[in-house]
Amino acid sequence: MGPSCPSSSSSPSPSTCPVHLELPDQPSQTASIPHPQATKVEELWFEDGGVIIQAGLSLYRVSRGILAARSNVFKHMFQSCVVPRPIPCACPSSGSTSELAYDGLNTQTKQDVTEMVDGVPFLKLLDDERDVTEFLKAVFDSSYFEPDPCGKPSIAAVIGILRLSHKYDIGYLRKRALNYLNQGYPNTLARWDMHNRGELAVGYERVHDELLEAYIVIQLALETQADWLIPAAMYKCCTYPIENILALESAITQAGFNAPYFTAVTAATGISAAQQLCLTTWPKIRASYHTLYGHLRTSACTDWPRCQTRLSDKTAVYSRVASAWDTMNDPLDSLDSKYWSSLKRDLCRNCCMESTRFYEKWRKDLWAELPKLMGLKEWEVLNKMAEEQP
Numbered sequence: 001m002g003p004s005c006p007s008s009s010s011s012p013s014p015s016t017c018p019v020h021l022e023l024p025d026q027p028s029q030t031a032s033i034p035h036p037q038a039t040k041v042e043e044l045w046f047e048d049g050g051v052i053i054q055a056g057l058s059l060y061r062v063s064r065g066i067l068a069a070r071s072n073v074f075k076h077m078f079q080s081c082v083v084p085r086p087i088p089c090a091c092p093s094s095g096s097t098s099e100l101a102y103d104g105l106n107t108q109t110k111q112d113v114t115e116m117v118d119g120v121p122f123l124k125l126l127d128d129e130r131d132v133t134e135f136l137k138a139v140f141d142s143s144y145f146e147p148d149p150c151g152k153p154s155i156a157a158v159i160g161i162l163r164l165s166h167k168y169d170i171g172y173l174r175k176r177a178l179n180y181l182n183q184g185y186p187n188t189l190a191r192w193d194m195h196n197r198g199e200l201a202v203g204y205e206r207v208h209d210e211l212l213e214a215y216i217v218i219q220l221a222l223e224t225q226a227d228w229l230i231p232a233a234m235y236k237c238c239t240y241p242i243e244n245i246l247a248l249e250s251a252i253t254q255a256g257f258n259a260p261y262f263t264a265v266t267a268a269t270g271i272s273a274a275q276q277l278c279l280t281t282w283p284k285i286r287a288s289y290h291t292l293y294g295h296l297r298t299s300a301c302t303d304w305p306r307c308q309t310r311l312s313d314k315t316a317v318y319s320r321v322a323s324a325w326d327t328m329n330d331p332l333d334s335l336d337s338k339y340w341s342s343l344k345r346d347l348c349r350n351c352c353m354e355s356t357r358f359y360e361k362w363r364k365d366l367w368a369e370l371p372k373l374m375g376l377k378e379w380e381v382l383n384k385m386a387e388e389q390p
Contacts, residue, residue, distance in 0.1 A: 044136050051078075052122045053136075056129030060136055064121065070139055073168040078121070127164060134160030138173050147176050148183070148203040155213065158204050159220060159257070166224040175389055178226055180204045185217055185232035187383055189332075189367040192232060196333060211240050212255060215248045218274045226389075228382040231370040237278045238285040239330045245278045277374065284373045288331050288366055300350040307351045332363055 038057045050064030068075040115122045125132055134157045138145035145153055145161055153161075162177035164170075183202045186192045194200040207213035214236040221229040237245060249272060301307050344352050371378055 041133060041136075044133070044140065050120055052117050052120055053125055053132070054122070055125045055127055055132035058129040058133060060132070061118075061120070062136060062140055066140065071168045071170050077123075127167075128160075130156065131160035131164055135164035135168075135173075138165075139170070145173065145176060148179055152203060152205060153180065154205045155207055155216075156257075159216065162220055162224055171389075174224070178224075178229075178386075178389060181217060181220070181226075181229055182386070184213070185229045185236075187228045187232065187379070187386055189364060192332070192367070207255070209251070209255070211237060211244055212248065212251050215245075215274060215278070216252070216257065218277070219272075222274060226386075227376055228386040230376060231374060231379075231382070234278060234281055234374050235285065235332070235370060238282045242279070242282060245275060245282065248275060248278075281374050285331065288369075300354065301348055302350055303348040307347050331366060 035054070035057055038054055038059050040059050040061075044060040044062060046061055046063065048063075049061035051062060051067065053060045053062065064078060068078050127135075134145075138157075138161045145151065145157060158177050158180050161173055162181070165173035165177065180203050183200060184195070184204075184206065186195055186200065191200060195202075207216070214233040217229055217233040218237070221227060221233065347355075368379060371382060376382065
């Protein structure tokens, strides 16, 4: 939801407002002043600021010019709302130029005038105040949200800044936020492997629950048109049991995140669009195991009785794991290094080499297939989107 620039309403006494904003006398400047319980955000309250913003119960007074320069949305917003500016004019009754007119505006045209508080335009944003605080800090404090790897922002900062920089069209902040998330949710298999081995540093403070964070990233990607983040985040979600995915919406609220933004529940199913996408993809990821467990054979075996016995044992073990409904499934890493070390010890050289080659090819094919499993465009298109982000 965007900001509101209402036309007019009655003005309570300034004494009811904890920040004690003074209202102008001109009828054309009558404003519905901030909620009586609204309070200043001191670090974002500048006495020379040209606009007062309210989000929730938080008040900000910041530079109107800087906002307009950074954001085309705010620029157009300010242009579309006529702001009364006092100019000297000759008063017909007295002939004096000491009195002020308001650019020809009067009570008949006051619906075209931005609400004014304390002599400056007043805007109410319908965004969550936590997001607005993070967003405005990034806009007005150049050291608050620096490009990676200069800082270690909280996940709350990344969420709020990404959402509102996308909504209000501030490209450089959107790109910074997305670059942070790209580290945790890579768009190539090589980077995914580096991330899993701990070789790819993540520059933001992560959510303790990795399933919850992955789900939040899916929501953010859907909201901000960053589709290239979805495959890795969705895959991470699909390695968890189905009942954990069904519990995600309540988990968001319990974790203190802004649930209204992350909840888009449909009346027909009672689940969110992101949950529906997870539940649709989950069985497809799980089914991918079935293409893996036929590869542990080779026509070039040099010790078939030995290898056949060992490979049958391994196949049976991993088939049971793959078919378990309540077990974490990670086909991209289902056969870990210990497994391959065991193969080298227990199998002939040819069987081990062929199994290894088959598995690596299978992993690459599965990674290439991930976007399609989720109803997205192919990786080539997604990666181009990531490279060309504004």
